[in-house]
Amino acid sequence: MSVTKGYSAVSRTLHWTMALLLISMLFLGLSMVQSLAVWQVEAVALHKSFGFLALVLVIIRLINKALSTKPELPNELPAIQRLAASVIHCGLYIAMLLMPLSGWLMQNADGRVVHVFGLFTVPNLVEADIKYFALFRELHGIIAWLFLAMIFMHISAALYHGLIKQDGVMSAMLTGKK
Amino acid sequence: MTKDKHGSDGGSLIVRKFLLVASIASFATATLYFAGAFNGDTVTAQRFVDLQQGDKPHLGFRRAHAKGMCVSGHFESTGELASYSTAAIFAQGHTEFLGRFSIAGNNPTAPDLKAPVRSFAFVVNPATSQEWRVAMNTPPVMAVATPDAFFQQLQALSPDPITKQRDPEKIKAFFKAHPESKAFNDWKAAYVPTNSFAAERYHSINAFYLHNEQGEKQAVRWQAVPHDDYRELAELDKTSADALQKQLAQQLKSQSVKFDLLFTLANNSDDENNPTIPWPMTRKTVNAGTLVITDWRPQAQGKCGEQNFDPLVLPAGMSATADPILRARGAAYAQSYRRRATEKLLYGQSTNSQGEPNVSN
Numbered sequence: 192m193s194v195t196k197g198y199s200a201v202s203r204t205l206h207w208t209m210a211l212l213l214i215s216m217l218f219l220g221l222s223m224v225q226s227l228a229v230w231q232v233e234a235v236a237l238h239k240s241f242g243f244l245a246l247v248l249v250i251i252r253l254i255n256k257a258l259s260t261k262p263e264l265p266n267e268l269p270a271i272q273r274l275a276a277s278v279i280h281c282g283l284y285i286a287m288l289l290m291p292l293s294g295w296l297m298q299n300a301d302g303r304v305v306h307v308f309g310l311f312t313v314p315n316l317v318e319a320d321i322k323y324f325a326l327f328r329e330l331h332g333i334i335a336w337l338f339l340a341m342i343f344m345h346i347s348a349a350l351y352h353g354l355i356k357q358d359g360v361m362s363a364m365l366t367g368k369k
Numbered sequence: 370m371t372k373d374k375h376g377s378d379g380g381s382l383i384v385r386k387f388l389l390v391a392s393i394a395s396f397a398t399a400t401l402y403f404a405g406a407f408n409g410d411t412v413t414a415q416r417f418v419d420l421q422q423g424d425k426p427h428l429g430f431r432r433a434h435a436k437g438m439c440v441s442g443h444f445e446s447t448g449e450l451a452s453y454s455t456a457a458i459f460a461q462g463h464t465e466f467l468g469r470f471s472i473a474g475n476n477p478t479a480p481d482l483k484a485p486v487r488s489f490a491f492v493v494n495p496a497t498s499q500e501w502r503v504a505m506n507t508p509p510v511m512a513v514a515t516p517d518a519f520f521q522q523l524q525a526l527s528p529d530p531i532t533k534q535r536d537p538e539k540i541k542a543f544f545k546a547h548p549e550s551k552a553f554n555d556w557k558a559a560y561v562p563t564n565s566f567a568a569e570r571y572h573s574i575n576a577f578y579l580h581n582e583q584g585e586k587q588a589v590r591w592q593a594v595p596h597d598d599y600r601e602l603a604e605l606d607k608t609s610a611d612a613l614q615k616q617l618a619q620q621l622k623s624q625s626v627k628f629d630l631l632f633t634l635a636n637n638s639d640d641e642n643n644p645t646i647p648w649p650m651t652r653k654t655v656n657a658g659t660l661v662i663t664d665w666r667p668q669a670q671g672k673c674g675e676q677n678f679d680p681l682v683l684p685a686g687m688s689a690t691a692d693p694i695l696r697a698r699g700a701a702y703a704q705s706y707r708r709r710a711t712e713k714l715l716y717g718q719s720t721n722s723q724g725e726p727n728v729s730n
């Protein structure tokens with residue numbers, strides 16, 4: 192009996208940690224840009240720190256991905272669904288990279304240094320410039336909504352496999368078994 | 370290990386379908402919730418800036434304090450505040466600054482002399498951990514203590530969209546409902562505008578904390594106090610819409626313009642989180658140093674036009690109090706900055722130097 196492996200423990204840990212982190216970051220981002228509450232100032236500071244952490248994690252994740260073999264999708268899955276899955280996965284990785292990068296660049300273009308958890312500051316990547324600020328600020332907002340839309344599709348598909356089809360696609364990421 | 374993958378839990382398919390729909394719906398609802406779809410008439414940064422900009426926004430300009438001019442110079446520190454704060458600017462020595470004088474309001478061509486409030490903003494050590502952005506106004510206190518009440522104040526003061534007139538009844542009712550505005554209104558009644566940006570006092574209004582080497586913190590407010598030893602004040606052309614800007618430009622031709630940065634230290638009986646209450650004159654003050662203004666540029670040509678003077682950008686050695694007005698300023702300034710920045714990107718009209726050199730900062 193050949194056991195088709197799911198994702199490794201490292202891959203699963205990265206996936207679920209980042210899922211929690213990124214969804215929190217998206218929700219926090221959306222609310223803090225509107226809020227006039229006293230907590231807004233600390234929220235923005237935490238957003239930048241955790242955003243930088245997310246950048247570090249996605250780099251580790253991409254390295255880990257390059258080093259491991261991806262579990263096969265079930266044979267009976269139609270080609271169009273396979274294609275959809277890989278397009279969305281690719282899009283999710285791009286968004287995971289562009290969100291923190293646009294945030295960082297936006298801050299530098301506004302002439303601000305980025306502090307990470309009060310421990311250190313990251314290098315400035317661009318000179319202060321209002322047009323660059325506009326570009327990166329709008330990208331940060333637009334990519335956030337594309338990211339949310341892709342996460343929505345990703346969650347829907349994963350739950351459909353996990354709850355309805357029960358074909359091992361979900362358990363590959365949940366328990367590492369198929 | 371294999372298991373029966375299809376229908377092993379029998380009739381529960383309906384339950385699983387329900388779970389699927391419920392989970393997806395929850396995610397979508399949470400997204401809408403955080404995006405503010407259900408926040409009713411909460412005053413958000415967007416609504417605040419909508420109110421400030423009015424129904425015909427001036428694209429590419431600040432939604433508040435739209436009209437101003439750039440200045441530059443250096444700060445000469447006395448070193449006297451260094452025992453209260455580790456911020457680099459307070460150590461004895463020189464620090465370059467970029468500044469901006471402005472008048473309150475959303476109209477970038479408003480007549481200078483009609484504005485009820487004049488302002489002075491500056492930034493030092495940009496793009497470093499020692500960056501400090503400051504935005505000060507002529508009144509020493511706010512009329513109200515929360516962003517919600519401030520929003521209502523602006524609503525009460527807004528002219529009627531049809532008659533273009535302010536409604537004195539509405540204004541009276543507002544101030545009656547807000548007795549905390551007394552100190553502000555007393556100041557307003559006594560205030561006589563001077564003939565120059567260079568002769569006004571500008572206040573931090575909000576309080577901040579200073580942190581020293583020993584880890585002690587001290588609540589402070591500060592004001593920029595004009596030197597009054599001018600050989601003579603350049604003449605004010607009261608017929609010009611740009612009277613104050615021209616006057617200052619003229620003044621700077623003959624000599625630099627100076628302000629002392631005077632810090633007032635709170636004691637235990639002062640509430641640093643309430644910007645409506647003046648602190649007694651008997652509080653200890655420290656003169657941190659002198660702002661020496663030596664040059665100016667129109668805001669379309671100087672760097673100050675592109676600057677967001679967000680007062681929550683503080684150097685190591687300073688931090689924000691929990692004053693709700695102060696805390697609201699970050700998101701509101703960011704919203705105004707985002708709008709004008711994006712308009713610049715889309716509709717061009719670079720405010721960077723065109724021919725004229727930039728103000729150095």
Ligand code: HEM
Nearest residue numbers: 216217220221239242243245290291294295305332335703
């Ligand atoms: C995975 C990482 C990140 C995610 C998912 C994320 C998400 C978001 C979202 C959804 C918003 C609201 C956008 C809007 O409503 O238009 C936002 C705003 C913001 N983000 Fe991020 N962000 C991330 C990383 C960062 C980083 C690394 C920084 C800076 C170093 C940053 C700085 C900001 C700032 C300053 C705002 C507020 C902008 C404003 O007030 O106009 N973000 N973020």
Ligand code: HEM
Nearest residue numbers: 431433434469488490504505506573574677697701705706
């Ligand atoms: C909740 C309260 C406040 C709100 C919502 C608010 C809102 C704004 C906004 C939207 C801008 C334009 C920002 C930009 O586009 O760069 C602005 C500028 C400014 N504000 Fe406020 N403000 C508040 C309180 C104060 C207070 C208490 C002071 C004075 C101590 C002040 C002084 C200034 C000054 C001087 C500027 C112009 C800075 C410059 O030259 O760019 N504001 N304000």
